Amino acid sequence: MSSKNAFTHIINPVALPADHELMLAQPITFASMQKAQEVAAKNDIRIDLLTTQFPEDQAIIPPYFRQVPDLERSILDIRSFSRPRKLPLIGDIISRLYTYSDTPYLIYTNVDIGLLPNFYLRVTELIEQGHDALIINRRRIPSIYTSPDDLPAIYADRGRSHPGFDCFVFHRDLFPKFRLETICLGIPFIGVTLAHHLFAFAQSPLLIDEEHLTFHIGLEVMPPHDPEYYWHNRNCFRRIRDEHFWPHFDIRRFPYADRPLLERYWRWALNPSLFVAMNFRLEWRAYVADRFRS
Template sequence: MNFAHIINPVQVKATSDLFVAQPVTFESMARARQNGAALAQVTLLTAQYPEDRDIIPEWYVQTPDLIESVLDKTSFRKERKLPIMRHILDRLYDGTAEDTDYLIYSNADIALMPFFYEAIAKIIEQGYDAFVINRRTISKDFTQPEELPLMYAEVGKKHPGFDCFVFRRSLYPQFILGDACLGANWIGRVLIVNLMAFANKFRVFEQAHLTFHLGDDRSWRNPDFADYDAFNRQALITIIHQLLEKPHVQQKPEVVHFFQEILKRDLKYGVDPQQQREQEQTPFLPKLTLWIRKVLHKLAERMARKLGK
């Protein structure tokens, strides 16, 4: 079985969490590839800007440098040179041979357990052609790749974030990714809706101890960069609508329902802005009371229907 796994390394200052996390990721990927050699041949790749080449270890294949960023698509209050996800995955697809079975993308701060690729091979044997591995969060007290054995030993806590994606290479040409960028909210859902749309058997593995992250600072929640989140939000809305137009997607009622739930519940698409603001400003107890009333109302309706029969 042949895998190709890409990440997007970036040169950062010592104050960034990536300064510690990326070397750990680099070393963990090398160890996982070595440990999984009996079951899978793994090619490790990077997609990088020219200024980021110096930090990339020799065991990675460097794909052609990224040229554009999200800054080439629109303007933002504070400039961040964030890559467009489509450009990273294009390099992953174009940089691999046709006999590559599965492609893997993970964030540059996501480290792998030593048996990662072996587990991936076993999951694929169960018939999955696309899946997501949710990470576990461990202590951020670790600072060196030499501490990896101790990191492996820490079970950590489950995390709901989506940051490791595995899919059959043949699926990728169908993906609709727009210009959604890495490093902002909603990017995980951009990938998930594509995996769900085009895979025959898909799953999110929420409990698997296969990847981990040092700490949980959630720097992506910085309000200074909310306009990047808004950019990705609009991209996701457009992508979902385009996917819902696909005839094969329309034949998957559970996928259609999930997409509609994302639009309504998560993206608040179609919700009156004034109503949304009022809901967000409503204190917790009134919200709870309103929810209880709705539940009781639904129960009363059901009882009335039964009595009517």
């Protein structure tokens, strides 16, 4: 087996009331990951499935996941909110992924993101093409699926595209460059922050936005969010961007940068996780630098 053909994949399960939509989605996610792991094993690809969780969440996790140490803090340990929600910090999750793995490539997905059976095979192909980081956009499917027994129908339902970022594959050597501060899960700017780490520090990042590799049950694009938590995450991202990312950004590593002028700006404008004004500044910086070099 090639050393590249080994991945550790972590998710963060959560126990919620039985009628919560995540309590329907998570068993489907779990089963889809196990199926994709089995397909990978038949093709000599090693997949380690990990979870990290709060202690009260352990009971819902299937035995084919390896539970790494529980999370010890939430956003409520950082500051107070008018509507308290015990949301984990993405930095704590990614840190456990790095610490409790020995594979060259690491994967994080949101817990409501299911996998197609060939997911790890396709990821391996893309890594072998020379990419050290991947962002894989999900397909949205209707909320008619409620059980792992529905997986054959789910696999056949190509659904609709989605612009947001919720699946990340990256070489473990990139993690020491991460700065995730106190960004919390379940709120916008999780995917934005992880993606921009890869744009800043990966040598050959790739966005996969058309392939049918992952799915999410539910057709919404921008679900409602609590403004207090939203602004907490947004302010963290801006601080990380300005203090940590900016010197390392190269617009040529951003999605769609190789497209014709009008097309790339149109695609940036349509994607809520990309920023036209910022990307214009980066284009201008690259243009000026090229002019001075010439």
